[in-house]
Amino acid sequence: MKRFISLLLVSLLFLIPGTTIGAEKLILLSTQFNPVDELQYINEKVLAGFTKETGINVDFVPANYADFVNRLLAEAKTGKVVTNTIAELHGGFDYLASENVLEDLTNMPKLPKRTFLKTFANYSKIRGITAYVPWTQATFVVAINKEALKYLPAGLTQEDVLNGSIKWSYNALLKWAENLKKAKGAPMLGLPIAPGGLFHRFLHGYMYPSYTKTQAKAFAGQDAISLWKYLVKLNDYVHPASTTWSNMSEPLLKGEVLIGWDHTARLASALKTKPNDFVVAPAPVGPKGRGYILVIAGLGIPKNAPNKEDSWKLIEYLTRPSTQALILQGTGFFPTVKEASGEVTDPGLQVLSSGVTRQASASFGIPTLIPSLGGLGGEFNNIYRMAYERIVLRKEAPEKVLPELGKRLEEIFKEANVPLQ
Amino acid sequence: MKRFIPYLLCLPAIIYLAIFIGYPLIQAFVLAFTSRSGGISLENFRYILSSQGFKEAFLNTIIISGIVIPLQIILALLLSLFINSRFKGYTMLLYIISIPLALSEITAGLMGYSIFSSMGFLNKLLLTMGVTDKPIYFFGYAYKFREFIVIILSELWRSTSLVFVILLAGLQAIDREYTEAAEVDGATPWQKFSKITLPLLRPSLLSALLLRTTFAFQIFGNIWILVGRDIPVLAGEAYYWQTEIRNPNYASTYAIIIAAITIIFAFLYLRTLRSPHLES
Numbered sequence: 001m002k003r004f005i006s007l008l009l010v011s012l013l014f015l016i017p018g019t020t021i022g023a024e025k026l027i028l029l030s031t032q033f034n035p036v037d038e039l040q041y042i043n044e045k046v047l048a049g050f051t052k053e054t055g056i057n058v059d060f061v062p063a064n065y066a067d068f069v070n071r072l073l074a075e076a077k078t079g080k081v082v083t084n085t086i087a088e089l090h091g092g093f094d095y096l097a098s099e100n101v102l103e104d105l106t107n108m109p110k111l112p113k114r115t116f117l118k119t120f121a122n123y124s125k126i127r128g129i130t131a132y133v134p135w136t137q138a139t140f141v142v143a144i145n146k147e148a149l150k151y152l153p154a155g156l157t158q159e160d161v162l163n164g165s166i167k168w169s170y171n172a173l174l175k176w177a178e179n180l181k182k183a184k185g186a187p188m189l190g191l192p193i194a195p196g197g198l199f200h201r202f203l204h205g206y207m208y209p210s211y212t213k214t215q216a217k218a219f220a221g222q223d224a225i226s227l228w229k230y231l232v233k234l235n236d237y238v239h240p241a242s243t244t245w246s247n248m249s250e251p252l253l254k255g256e257v258l259i260g261w262d263h264t265a266r267l268a269s270a271l272k273t274k275p276n277d278f279v280v281a282p283a284p285v286g287p288k289g290r291g292y293i294l295v296i297a298g299l300g301i302p303k304n305a306p307n308k309e310d311s312w313k314l315i316e317y318l319t320r321p322s323t324q325a326l327i328l329q330g331t332g333f334f335p336t337v338k339e340a341s342g343e344v345t346d347p348g349l350q351v352l353s354s355g356v357t358r359q360a361s362a363s364f365g366i367p368t369l370i371p372s373l374g375g376l377g378g379e380f381n382n383i384y385r386m387a388y389e390r391i392v393l394r395k396e397a398p399e400k401v402l403p404e405l406g407k408r409l410e411e412i413f414k415e416a417n418v419p420l421q
Numbered sequence: 422m423k424r425f426i427p428y429l430l431c432l433p434a435i436i437y438l439a440i441f442i443g444y445p446l447i448q449a450f451v452l453a454f455t456s457r458s459g460g461i462s463l464e465n466f467r468y469i470l471s472s473q474g475f476k477e478a479f480l481n482t483i484i485i486s487g488i489v490i491p492l493q494i495i496l497a498l499l500l501s502l503f504i505n506s507r508f509k510g511y512t513m514l515l516y517i518i519s520i521p522l523a524l525s526e527i528t529a530g531l532m533g534y535s536i537f538s539s540m541g542f543l544n545k546l547l548l549t550m551g552v553t554d555k556p557i558y559f560f561g562y563a564y565k566f567r568e569f570i571v572i573i574l575s576e577l578w579r580s581t582s583l584v585f586v587i588l589l590a591g592l593q594a595i596d597r598e599y600t601e602a603a604e605v606d607g608a609t610p611w612q613k614f615s616k617i618t619l620p621l622l623r624p625s626l627l628s629a630l631l632l633r634t635t636f637a638f639q640i641f642g643n644i645w646i647l648v649g650r651d652i653p654v655l656a657g658e659a660y661y662w663q664t665e666i667r668n669p670n671y672a673s674t675y676a677i678i679i680a681a682i683t684i685i686f687a688f689l690y691l692r693t694l695r696s697p698h699l700e701s
Contacts, residue, residue, distance in 0.1 A: 066667060185555045186539075194649035195665050240561025241539060244649045254540045378666035393562045 025057045026310055029071065030087035032136070032297045033331060034062040041330035049326075050317045056310055065092060066375050072302055076101040081304045085311045087135060090123055090296040091372025097126040103301040103308070104129035111316055114337040119360075120296055123369075132298025133315050134336035136327060140201055140293055141355045142281045143248065143267045148188065148258035149279070151179040162355075164282035164290065164362030170210065170230060173259075173284050177237030180258060187239045190257030193388070196246035198263050200381040201370070203388060205293035206261075207231070209366040210286025215421050216371070216380075219409050220402035223287070228391050228398040235392050243393070252278070264352055268332030271348035278348075280355025282362045289364040296369075297333070328353075373416040383409050452673035465674040475675075478653040485569075485644075485654065486637035489576045493633060494626070496577065497584035502618075505592045515589075521582045530646025533575035534560075537647075560648060568648045575643055580636065584629045591625025592618070627694045631687055638683045655679050 033042045039062055047058045061083075063071065068088065075081045076099075088096075096102050106129065116124075120134035149158050153175035160167040173189075180188040193199045204215045211227035212218035239257050248260035249270040260267070261283070271278055283292050299315045301308060317323060324335035325343035332349075334356055335341070344353055360367075373380050383405050390396045413420045456464040469475050500518060504511050521529065536542050537559040544556040559567045599617050608616070641657035650661060659675035662668050 064667070195645075195661055196649075239539075240558050240563045243562040243651050244560045244647070246649070256538070256540050375667060378668065382666050389562075 024307075025059045026084045026307065026314055027059050027061055027082060028085045028087060028314065029061045029063055029068060029083045031063055031065050031068045031089065031092065032087045032333075033060075034064070038331050042327070045330055046318070046323060046326060049323070050314060053317070054310075054313055056313070058314060065377065068092065069095065069374065072096060072101055073099060076303060079304070081302050081306065083302050084305050084307055085314055086300050086302060087297060088132075088300070089372075090132075090298065090369055093124075093131040093298055093300060094126055095372050095374060096300075097129060097131045101303050102129065102131050103303050103305065104131075105133060105301065106130040108312055111319060114319060114321055114339055116337055119294075119367075120336045123296055124298055132300040133319055134296055135299045135319055136297045136324065136331075136333035137336050137356075138264050138295040138297075138333050139356055139359060140198070140206065140261060140263050140283070141267070141352070141359055142283060143252055143260050143262070143270060143355075144279050144281055145252065145255070145258040145277055146279060147277075148176070148180060151183050152176060153179055161281045162279060162358065164285070164358060166285060166364065168281070168284050170207075170234075170284045170286050174230070174234055174237070177234065177259070181237050184258075187237045188258040189234070189237050190239045190245060190248050190251045190260040191242045192245050192248055192260075192262050192266070193243045194246040198266070199388070200384045201263070201293055202261055203384040204380075205368050205370065206283050206291045207286070209291025209368050210284075210288060211291075213288040213366065215368055216409055216413065217420050220406040224402060225398045227286075228387070228402070231388070231392050232395075263332075264334065264356060265332030268349065268352060271352050272346060273348070275346075275348035275351055278351060280352050280358075282355070282359035285364050289366040290362060291366045291368060292359055294360075294367045294369055296336070368421075371413075371418060371421050373412060373418060376412045376416045380409070380412050383412070449673040449676050452670050453677045455670055457670070465670050466678075469671060469674045469678065474653060474658060475655075475678075478655045478658045481652050482638060482640070482654045482656075485572060485576065485640065486634065488573055489580075490630070490633050490637060492573075492577060493581045493584050494629065497581050497588050497629070500581075500585050501589040501592055502614075504589060518585055519582050521579050522586065524579065526579070526640075526642030527646055529575055529579040530643040533571060533643070533647050537571050560651075562651050565651060568652055571647060572644055572652065575647065576640070579643065580633065584633060587625050587629040587632070588622065591622045594625075595621045623694060627690060630694070631690055634686050634690070635683045638679050638686075655682075 028047075033039055039060065043060055047060060051057055065088075068086075069092065072083060072086065075083060086096075093102065111133070116134050117137075120137065124130055124132050124134055144161070149161075152158065152161070153172060156167050156172045156176065159165070160172075177187070177189045191197075191199055191202065207227055208215050208219075208224070211230075212221060212223040218224055239251070241251075241256070245251055247266045248257070248262035249267060251257045252260045252267075252270045253273060267280070271280070283290055299318060301311050301315075305311060318327075319337065321335065321337050321339035321343055324337060324340040325345075328334055328340070328344060328349055329346060332352070334353060341353065344350055359365075371377075371380065387398075387401055387405050390401045391398045410420060453465055454461050454463070456462040504515055504518070524532075534541070538544070539556040539558055539560075543559075544553075547553045547557065548555075558564050559571050561568075595618060599621070600613050603613050603617055639656045641654050641660060644652060644654055645657055645660070650657065653661075655675060656679060659672045659679065662675060663672035
């Protein structure tokens with residue numbers, strides 16, 4: 001019996017976390033690349049290269065925003081920092097810098113053979129410190145099947161669309177979508193409206209700045225009402241199954257739609273599969289300009305993190321032009337260094353990449369960042385989705401819906417202690 | 422020492438249940454009864470129960486269950502009676518009917534989608550046959566009724582086999598002597614079915630109904646894949662609040678409400694469908 005009990009105790013010992021003896025590892029806590037296929041790619045293709053080169057193992061720990069922030073704050077509070085490196089969006093770094101839990105990277109050794117795009121380098125300086133090293137960028141663009149270019153409305157040329165001229169407006173899109181519906185007998189414009197899709201970004205980051213100049217400040221104003229009236233009209237030409245699509249790649253590939261707006265990472269698979277069938281255009285321009293979202297992910301180091309030198313080695317490796325091109329290849333997230341453009345070889349990604357560059361350089365641009373509202377981010381998204389459901393799908397009057405939802409939107413910003421944007 | 426051994430043997434299972442079932446359950450209760458400001462209150466329940474989203478989701482769940490479960494029971498009963506007649510080659514059919522048992526909700530949803538989407542098999546077939554000249558839309562907010570039909574068809578196909586297996590097992594457990602005795606007494610086939618088979622099948626029917634009803638209130642994977650939130654259901658709303666809006670308090674509140682409704686239904690079934698003659 002004694003033997004049985006000791007056996008049981010020994011086996012229990014193995015179950016207690018922390019008793020396993022293993023090699024020293026760097027912990028990379030990341031809110032980015034969390035979907036299974038991306039995670040696998042980062043582990044097997046990207047981080048494996050680092051381990052091979054340096055002999056340092058990296059434990060890539062995926063986390064959602066709330067868990068990410070809670071863990072870092074808890075580690076800082078208890079003084080027991082175990083996370084070595086972090087990967088997050090600009091907004092998250094902004095918040096962490098305000099909590100004073102980030103290492104200032106200003107005096108770290110220079111990263112050789114790379115030139116960070118100026119916009120990103122500027123964004124990475126927050127509250128007097130260099131909060132992160134820009135790692136990847138993404139945005140949302142319009143993917144167009146070349147077939148659709150045959151039905152451009154009068155006065156709008158292919159060059160207007162691709163280069164984002166003033167003629168490439170939301171009204172021109174409406175006319176184009178109307179032409180397509182007439183020609184094809186079915187709506188040919190697709191939007192990722194299903195839950196899991198990023199349609200809310202289209203509303204707060206593209207439509208709102210284009211019509212009101214801001215994302216939330218003029219949520220219920222007169223300009224916003226004309227925005228919603230436009231969306232009601234556009235809905236006649238939006239493929240009805242859009243409310244069940246969370247990703248535009250599939251519908252574009254199957255030819256269910258000829259024009260689709262989505263996140264670059266979510267369009268990548270369509271462009272990689274059929275690079276000759278599609279072109280990528282900047283978002284159209286609205287009465288106030290061309291609203292578009294810039295997504296910047298960076299790499300940083302928590303304050304008082306152990307093994308800072310190894311963390312910096314990892315950051316150096318991950319921001320190399322060749323590594324950034326490798327990441328683009330597998331995930332659809334774009335490099336933040338100039339030298340990487342020469343390393344992109346996939347023709348589909350080249351199409352996408354040129355679209356991203358044209359959007360960033362197109363005139364009348366109003367670049368916006370996703371507001372960093374912490375745990376309230378989901379509710380912020382939901383406000384825009386609810387407005388769409390009520391006004392466009394259920395045909396309620398925007399004059400009634402917007403003030404109701406706008407009130408809660410303002411409260412969200414107040415609760416998150418973030419100025420209304 | 423010997424008397425502790427049974428407890429020791431149970432210990433791993435108890436630890437497992439306590440960590441993976443007990444702790445999350447307690448956590449769900451704590452979250453559901455914690456208000457936005459952090460205090461204990463019924464605020465979450467007040468908000469959810471009065472929201473339009475909950476009313477729609479509740480109604481949709483009831484409508485889908487109300488249509489799917491009775492149809493499934495009838496279909497499964499007919500199939501199991503048919504298979505139980507043990508005609509030549511019945512085992513082959515038994516395997517075919519049981520195939521959906523091996524499929525997950527998500528797989529069923531994806532299969533449904535590939536059949537009914539605007540570029541799906543059904544539309545391709547109709548277009549090729551010249552029945553229609555443009556695709557028929559089964560999905561989209563504007564086609565909610567069609568979405569309902571697709572959901573019901575897909576659910577019927579996916580989970581009838583579960584009811585079928587339970588009922589077939591029940592039928593096979595019925596002693597043939599009863600029916601043979603009835604035959605000797607000159608009972609008609611309908612009399613045999615209504616007076617012997619059906620009453621003796623009651624425990625199996627109860628199990629099938631209990632299982633299907635509890636599953637019906639948890640249904641969402643299939644619907645989520647097929648129609649997203651066009652047709653909200655209770656479990657789908659819980660998932661939506663947790664993963665998309667990231668409000669674990671409201672998500673837990675939904676979970677507790679689903680559990681409460683399921684328990685009420687289970688209780689009602691147990692009260693009304695018991696077989697006293699079998700239990701005595």
